[in-house]
Amino acid sequence: MPFNTQRSSTGNASRLIWQQRFDHAPLEVGQVVSAHAEPEPALHATVKPKVATGQYRWQHEHMDPAAFIARIRDHYVDQFRAFAEQQRARCTQGAPEVKFNLNDQSELFNQLYCVDFIKNDGAVEMVELQPENILTFEPITGTFGNSSLAIKYLRWDDVLMRHDLDELPADQLSKWFQLWFDPEDARHNPQAELSETIHSLVIQHHSISIDFGTAKPDAFWDILQLLDDAGVTYIEVSSSRAEAEKED
Numbered sequence: 001m002p003f004n005t006q007r008s009s010t011g012n013a014s015r016l017i018w019q020q021r022f023d024h025a026p027l028e029v030g031q032v033v034s035a036h037a038e039p040e041p042a043l044h045a046t047v048k049p050k051v052a053t054g055q056y057r058w059q060h061e062h063m064d065p066a067a068f069i070a071r072i073r074d075h076y077v078d079q080f081r082a083f084a085e086q087q088r089a090r091c092t093q094g095a096p097e098v099k100f101n102l103n104d105q106s107e108l109f110n111q112l113y114c115v116d117f118i119k120n121d122g123a124v125e126m127v128e129l130q131p132e133n134i135l136t137f138e139p140i141t142g143t144f145g146n147s148s149l150a151i152k153y154l155r156w157d158d159v160l161m162r163h164d165l166d167e168l169p170a171d172q173l174s175k176w177f178q179l180w181f182d183p184e185d186a187r188h189n190p191q192a193e194l195s196e197t198i199h200s201l202v203i204q205h206h207s208i209s210i211d212f213g214t215a216k217p218d219a220f221w222d223i224l225q226l227l228d229d230a231g232v233t234y235i236e237v238s239s240s241r242a243e244a245e246k247e248d
Helices: 012-022 065-089 170-180 218-229 240-247
Strands: 004-007 032-034 042-047 056-059 094-101 112-120 124-127 133-136 140-144 147-151 159-163 200-204 207-211 234-238
Touching (some): 065 094, 065 112, 065 133, 112 200, 147 218, 159 218, 170 218
Antiparallel strands (some): 004 133, 032 094, 042 056, 094 112, 112 124, 140 147, 159 207, 200 207
């Protein structure tokens, strides 16, 4: 599948995403959960991702679903890595991927959020990556397990999944979040360049919003598997930012 590289707008749409995440408590950030110092088609073959066990079929020729998702993720993470290096060069004290516990009014799952980069040169400043380039592609349709699946847009830091489940399995969702947000830093590797965790999760009726941060592609497949196991029959993957920019 051909990809197109498109420069991303950093105007009103990006501002709205920030507000969606923080308007409930922009100035009432609670305790820091963690802050680590930096170490000096018709494709009809069934694809079985590393973690997910659902059968996945895409109606596009010559496409490898696992490679497609990995490319989207790697394109974003490469920009994140460069962003973190740039921010480190601009401050004397700072760190990427710092986790915060927000106040009880936050709509974020478990009131937890991971900031892309935080500076502390006399005053705390949160800095969020606004990717300069995104990969665009023609909408994809297919199936995952017993569910239809449509991917309209896919931006790794702004994934909106619409579904037809009235309720999500709370225990399984908590386990997924525990693994991929890793609140206690059980998987933290002081020698690793990135945390490989998601940065936020918001659950609303018939939709899930995820900033996949620097998480591996398995996080994407795992949440699809969770939905399939719960009996979903319809999944649409989009981006709130892309949809807002399209409306503009």
